Amino acid sequence: MKMNELQLKPETPTQPGMATPVAIIGAGDIFPAYAAGLAQFGTLRLVGVADARPEAAAAQAQALGLPALSVDELLAGEAQIVINLTPPQAHRAVGEAVLKAGKHLYTEKPLAGSFADGAELMELATALGLRIGCAPDTFLGGAGQLARSLVDAGQLGRIVAGQATMMERGPDDWHPNPGFFYRPGAGPLMDMGVYYLTQLVQLLGPITRVKGMAHTSWPIRQIPRGPRQGESIQVETPTHLVAGLEFEQGAFITLSTSFDVWKHKSSHLELYGERGSLVLPDPNQFGGVLESCEADGDWQAHAPQSFTGRHRGLGVADMAEALRSGRQHRANGEMALHVLEAMDAVLRAAEKNAPVSLRTRCARPDPVNPGFAEALQFKSSPKQEQRA
């Protein structure tokens, strides 16, 4: 699916010279991280927040001195980009409403709860000449971009294989309302594997075929602490998945995602090239140290210098700048749809015990260029530069 010409025409913010107005639907757990992240960019102006629970919007808005709006008021307002921070199961409906209101959409991951829903959202955006941006944007951070430059520099040779591991005990003990993580559209693959797959696609390009195995170790889970302590969650999507991913450039990568594991000692992401190896830090963070080696030489550490802290919303800032300058934004719907198809396909491959070939492909997003931080009017602060 290609962006049409209309979508790549430069746009100016409502008031020339002013920052791009953005608004948020969804005032839940991740909202404060976005509010803080967006405030780092002089090119963005947060103009309002709405939530299906007006009291949630009011509480978050009050803390920031923002207007709390109804969803209808927000959609009728001045925002050019609306950020969707609702749970995955609401991404399609909220995303459709945003697009039908004539706003560009930036949504939390995954793009939608299923590939079919994601594809329809993208078709609607294309028909309306609007853009979709989608988290994760962590690949735009210092670690992801340093990995990109190391892979593209060619010293490791072509990447032929790799492994990715996201295994933990699930969000039951820290999220105030963890039920949605165990419904279709979430689970460890769609909720967390999405960071690993997006990183891999920006580094290696599109995936062509997947295999999958899926398993649910505990069909009912008890919330151990927090406001819902003792409540049961009925698990409706697999909580332990192992995937084989074949990339168009030839690499074969294994990916394990789980909400059923207390501890492990595997690294997050490793890539094996014809002439060397690369170990990446957690792709759910913007920073972290990388290690590489050539052939059987010693490991060398590489520490990124910029965008290494808490920068959720970096993808929104890039999208706003792309709208102004008429270029493709990096955390874009085309890549998000491809990653969503890959995740959906792993689940189907597991169900039918057969490989699934993908229909979509996407271009690798452009690496960030020198002057990126200046173009976004990024205001670095030591607090934000701590680990996300």
Ligand SMILES: NC(=O)c1ccc[n+]([C@@H]2O[C@H](COP(=O)([O-])OP(=O)(O)OC[C@H]3O[C@@H](n4cnc5c(N)ncnc54)[C@H](O)[C@@H]3O)[C@@H](O)[C@H]2O)c1
């Ligand atoms: N919590 C995190 O640490 C985290 C981290 C990264 C990404 N995310 C992503 O952010 C999104 C939101 O996660 P969260 O943890 O903030 O969830 P949450 O349940 O804490 O908050 C979601 C909010 O959306 C509101 N909402 C639900 N449906 C709505 C609708 N149709 N219209 C308007 N409001 C609606 C709910 O009332 C709630 O306040 C998810 O896609 C999640 O994957 C969360």
